[in-house]
Amino acid sequence: MNRITSLLGIKYPIIQGGMVWCSGWKLASAVSNHGGLGLLGAGSMHPDTLLEHINKMKSATQKPWGVNVPLLYPKIDEIIDLIIKNDVKIVFTSAGNPAKYTSVLKSHGITVVHVIANTKFAKKCEEACVDAIVAEGFEAGGHNGNEETTTFTLIPTIKKATSLPLIAAGGISTGESMLAAMVLGADGVQIGSRFAISDESSAHINFKNLVISLGDGDTKLALKKIGAVRLIKNQFFTKVNTLEHEGASVEQLKELLGKGRCKKGIFEGDLDEGELEIGQVASIINSIESVETIMNKVLASFNIAKEKLNSPPFCF
Amino acid sequence: MNRITSLLGIKYPIIQGGMVWCSGWKLASAVSNHGGLGLLGAGSMHPDTLLEHINKMKSATQKPWGVNVPLLYPKIDEIIDLIIKNDVKIVFTSAGNPAKYTSVLKSHGITVVHVIANTKFAKKCEEACVDAIVAEGFEAGGHNGNEETTTFTLIPTIKKATSLPLIAAGGISTGESMLAAMVLGADGVQIGSRFAISDESSAHINFKNLVISLGDGDTKLALKKIGAVRLIKNQFFTKVNTLEHEGASVEQLKELLGKGRCKKGIFEGDLDEGELEIGQVASIINSIESVETIMNKVLASFNIAKEKLNSPPFCF
Numbered sequence: 001m002n003r004i005t006s007l008l009g010i011k012y013p014i015i016q017g018g019m020v021w022c023s024g025w026k027l028a029s030a031v032s033n034h035g036g037l038g039l040l041g042a043g044s045m046h047p048d049t050l051l052e053h054i055n056k057m058k059s060a061t062q063k064p065w066g067v068n069v070p071l072l073y074p075k076i077d078e079i080i081d082l083i084i085k086n087d088v089k090i091v092f093t094s095a096g097n098p099a100k101y102t103s104v105l106k107s108h109g110i111t112v113v114h115v116i117a118n119t120k121f122a123k124k125c126e127e128a129c130v131d132a133i134v135a136e137g138f139e140a141g142g143h144n145g146n147e148e149t150t151t152f153t154l155i156p157t158i159k160k161a162t163s164l165p166l167i168a169a170g171g172i173s174t175g176e177s178m179l180a181a182m183v184l185g186a187d188g189v190q191i192g193s194r195f196a197i198s199d200e201s202s203a204h205i206n207f208k209n210l211v212i213s214l215g216d217g218d219t220k221l222a223l224k225k226i227g228a229v230r231l232i233k234n235q236f237f238t239k240v241n242t243l244e245h246e247g248a249s250v251e252q253l254k255e256l257l258g259k260g261r262c263k264k265g266i267f268e269g270d271l272d273e274g275e276l277e278i279g280q281v282a283s284i285i286n287s288i289e290s291v292e293t294i295m296n297k298v299l300a301s302f303n304i305a306k307e308k309l310n311s312p313p314f315c316f
Numbered sequence: 317m318n319r320i321t322s323l324l325g326i327k328y329p330i331i332q333g334g335m336v337w338c339s340g341w342k343l344a345s346a347v348s349n350h351g352g353l354g355l356l357g358a359g360s361m362h363p364d365t366l367l368e369h370i371n372k373m374k375s376a377t378q379k380p381w382g383v384n385v386p387l388l389y390p391k392i393d394e395i396i397d398l399i400i401k402n403d404v405k406i407v408f409t410s411a412g413n414p415a416k417y418t419s420v421l422k423s424h425g426i427t428v429v430h431v432i433a434n435t436k437f438a439k440k441c442e443e444a445c446v447d448a449i450v451a452e453g454f455e456a457g458g459h460n461g462n463e464e465t466t467t468f469t470l471i472p473t474i475k476k477a478t479s480l481p482l483i484a485a486g487g488i489s490t491g492e493s494m495l496a497a498m499v500l501g502a503d504g505v506q507i508g509s510r511f512a513i514s515d516e517s518s519a520h521i522n523f524k525n526l527v528i529s530l531g532d533g534d535t536k537l538a539l540k541k542i543g544a545v546r547l548i549k550n551q552f553f554t555k556v557n558t559l560e561h562e563g564a565s566v567e568q569l570k571e572l573l574g575k576g577r578c579k580k581g582i583f584e585g586d587l588d589e590g591e592l593e594i595g596q597v598a599s600i601i602n603s604i605e606s607v608e609t610i611m612n613k614v615l616a617s618f619n620i621a622k623e624k625l626n627s628p629p630f631c632f
Contacts, residue, residue: 013632139465152496157532184493215473284472309495
């Protein structure tokens with residue numbers, strides 16, 4: 001029992017990151033049913049699709065769950081409205097200013113958690129009265145902060161800057177990394193990549209198989225001029241990288257990116273032309289497993305790692 | 317007592333990183349005298365200077381200490397020869413292939429530790445029969461790997477790839493981060509930035525004062541085309557960044573860099589035109605302290621952090 005488990009009403013301080021084309025009701029309900037917090041990833045859903053997933057969540061679990069909403073979403077007002085009307089209890093907001101929607105969500109009794117990657121936004125979260133923050137490091141998959149601060153430095157830095165309950169994200173996939181994040185000052189962790197390729201994730205099997213084959217150095221931050229994003233180094237990445245190396249403009253990069261590349265890659269399995277978002281930690285994820293297995297393994301290894309610290313190699 | 321303390325004959329598994337213009341005999345002997353391993357940073361020393369520092373080390377401490385040698389050093393053969401002739405017992409090599417000098421050093425009874433940033437070089441270290449490795453994450457100051465793998469993901473990845481004794485570097489400055497690195501699989505840690513601005517460091521006071529004022533996002537990786545290096549965002553960095561944004565060539569970058577910029581910045585205190593190397597973790601370092609204070613604080617906070625894990629917020 002700690003500040004995150006009591007705030008969110010969950011058994012274990014493990015949040016499944018809301019991820020485009022991965023985290024629909026199947027994944028989110030499985031995580032919630034196994035004692036973590038499942039999040040629907042609204043970033044890749046039309047409002048009608050989100051409504052469908054919210055309704056399915058309500059049948060699939062009686063445990064707490066939430067919705068992750070990137071605030072840059074084009075139909076953001078419609079999404080916020082839909083969330084309020086359909087009695088969602090927990091919202092994780094990201095990619096934007098927490099000042100804009102926190103008060104309206106909280107006025108409807110919704111718990112609000114905001115994702116940040118620097119001290120400046122941690123302070124904005126305090127001012128906006130969010131209930132907790134996710135501090136996401138440079139190693140995380142998908143959209144990423146400009147400061148490139150890693151989990152190892154970000155967590156203690158944010159811990160120093162704010163007393164808000166703190167969830168660490170980026171690089172966390174095991175019980176050892178969960179414990180390490182908590183040693184650095186986090187109250188809980190958000191796991192993305194490992195859940196992104198779980199049995200219950202809606203990602204394409206081609207994508208899942210590729211992820212488990214990756215080693216270190218197989219992802220990199222790209223598209224910094226239009227919004228940094230961590231991608232697998234596939235054909236599409238190579239094209240981006242070549243352009244960037246030559247000093248390409250925002251317009252050139254936007255033209256190459258086009259529309260729908262994440263869906264093409266993650267959901268439809270086009271490994272060459274798709275935009276393949278995953279975290280650096282893919283290098284230690286080697287199998288596609290069920291949420292139940294993942295939760296059990298993470299918790300078991302967390303406790304083993306903690307126990308080990310009482311043995312001589314850790315005693316000085 | 318663990319694999320690193322017994323290999324190096326030290327009391328605590330804390331290594332002071334060998335750093336250009338910071339780690340002469342004063343810093344290194346202080347660290348060794350307080351139970352860690354001090355390293356002379358040969359990277360910024362002419363052979364004559366290195367010899368002088370080796371001789372001073374021998375008077376200043378009876379405890380184990382070593383020399384850090386970047387293998388790209390122009391007078392590398394002379395340096396290796398000097399190290400062997402002067403009975404140095406421990407050598408940390410970096411920035412190069414461990415195959416080249418490990419066997420000659422080991423044939424003279426020298427313990428060899430090599431610094432790596434990816435699995436490929438961890439494997440090369442095994443083949444070269446080095447005694448231990450330092451795995452250095454993206455958040456580290458100064459020269460940095462191309463893969464940009466962070467400490468949080470690098471340590472478990474390298475731990476999986478090799479059974480060599482493993483020292484974590486990058487982002488470590490406190491007892492909490494030391495414990496976190498060891499939870500992730502390290503046997504010991506290398507601390508750079510915090511020692512770089514200690515009382516005993518030979519860095520200029522202007523540099524030390526600047527470092528303690530930094531927040532998150534105030535350093536960034538630059539000069540990737542000629543060898544990635546993490547720098548403070550000063551005037552020189554801004555010039556580099558502008559050129560890089562426009563797709564500058566290797567030649568253009570080399571011309572801008574010129575010679576002696578690290579010395580100018582770190583040792584002579586020119587904060588505008590110097591090349592100011594420091595790690596991301598500068599964001600949580602807020603005071604200039606003696607090595608004794610640093611060692612005491614790190615060890616105390618290590619033990620407090622470990623003790624805390626037995627309390628309810630960490631029990632599930």
